[in-house]
Amino acid sequence: MIIADHLVLTRQGRPILDKVSLRLVPGRFTVVIGPNGAGKSTLLKLISGDIKPDSGHILYGDEDISRLKPRQLAERRAVLPQSTSLSFPFTALEVVRMGAIAAGSLKPCEDARTALARVGLAALEARAYQALSGGEQQRVQFARVLAQLPTPVNEAGPRALFLDEPTSSLDLTHQISVLEIAREFAAAGGMVMAVLHDLNLAAEFADSLLILKGGRAIAEGPPQTIIRDDIITSVYGLSGTVGRIPQTTPFVLPQSRHPAPASAI
């Protein structure tokens, strides 16, 4: 279990995060949603160890994150960034292999191929990363992350997958397949924390939702109880958007606040 407790981060006098707490529980897919500038990515950066909070603490199991060395941290969690550009022409396989090497793999090339196959890019292993499309690059990075955590649980305990807007440049099919792989990771005993913008994907995949706005936690819980008209209205300023099919899974249909004039129809 990873516990983040009362995290506070202030930059240039402006609070980015204000006393936000979150628990990542093994077996659970946790999704953070909220409008732009809510502090979602910052929360992910704090919990994955990129930046230190001004106050509050983060525990990996029973160890404080500040006591873990980069190498130890890398054995317990992997992070998929929003986008990554390379300055040198590595092939897709060489990028993924870095994850396998970080995992201490004895046959990093083989493991990298396995990870590339999981994201459906086995055929592109020899392509220069820079020559791939944005979506393909993101899947290569996802394969690198998977290669770094080949099993959701190891002898040190459950491991965590951090995904920062993993679907942002993917087509529908791959949005679903990336999130499905993450769900499998959680189902096998790992921890998953993802930042998503698409509320419908969040409703579909999250076991637990955290809604942030202006650096504060607005609501937390399973999507069925969190994605409600009143909450969506208060967070996004759009009302009457939430529907439910079938019965339990809520869906959100964003509509303009101002109905289109009749002549436009």
Add this chain to the structure above:
Amino acid sequence: MSIAIDIAQQPARGDRSQQGALALALLSALLVAACLISLTSGPTGVGLRDLVSYLAGSLLSGHQTLSKQDLIVLEAVRLPRTLLGLLVGAGLGLSGAMMQGLFRNPLADPGIVGVTSGASLAAVAAIVLGPTLLLPLQTALGAQFLPLMAFAGALINTGLLYRIATRGGQTSTVALVLSGISIGALTMAATGLLIFLADDRALRDITFWSLGSLGGATYGKALSIAPFILAALALLPFLARGLDALVLGDAAAFHMGIPVERLKRISVLVVAGACGASVAVAGSIAFVGIIVPHLLRLAIGPSHRFLLPGAALGGASLLLLADSIARTVAAPAELPIGIITALIGAPVFLLLLLGRGGRGLID
């Protein structure tokens, strides 16, 4: 049919380790050849055949086939020069490749971004102020005085450059080149000031030093820079993986377990050490640090596991060959070696910019 099978059976297409290993083997062979050429080119005596029969003779039968005079030429003049060229060339290639990895930028050559001029300033300061202001330091350090000063100068400029050109873990090419040029200009101005203040003896020494030559090589000079280059070479295996990860950015490297700050500090030390040591004994020699790594990246990819040792081997070979040309083409006079490397390097560099390699170089 057979072609299809060949393609299907071709192992490891996205993995270029085999090309890397092959390139290292070829470069090692090239370096041996370059050493032999370097040992046997010059206005007098010993040619390649003499050297080979001498080596074979002394190894197999203990039989001497060289005259006493030739032996002196070989052992007192050419061997130290070859050793010095080996060390300097390896240092130049290595510091170029490593600096490009550190800044994530294929244009980051110590000569272009002002690291070399930092080393030059410190070396000129050592020559001008050595007998007066810095006398205690000079006496204390002995033969290491000049290389250590150049190392310190390179270190200060590299550190300064990194501070200025890198924001939030990202180095932009524009910021890198502009701040490098500014730091270089500032350093050159200070060097000019020192030369202005120098007396006749110091002026002569500076001129001699700044021509960028391996002439006047001695075992002492080679010995004085050997620790810097050898230490840099010894650190390579520990830095390669981290520099690879760094290509994905500071954050991603940290996510993969790399202690990023420590990696960068050590890399800066290695760059400054290898570049400073080379400048201290050979003046500033352009283009080796940018051409060799770039050609290697085109051939075997950017993986530092092969790129760093390859750049050291290739840099040493290129410098030895350039030096052989420098001392034969206008014999018995010698061209400054910097002219040869620039004559070879600059056109290659421009061709690369025009051709296929250019895009990756500028983006």
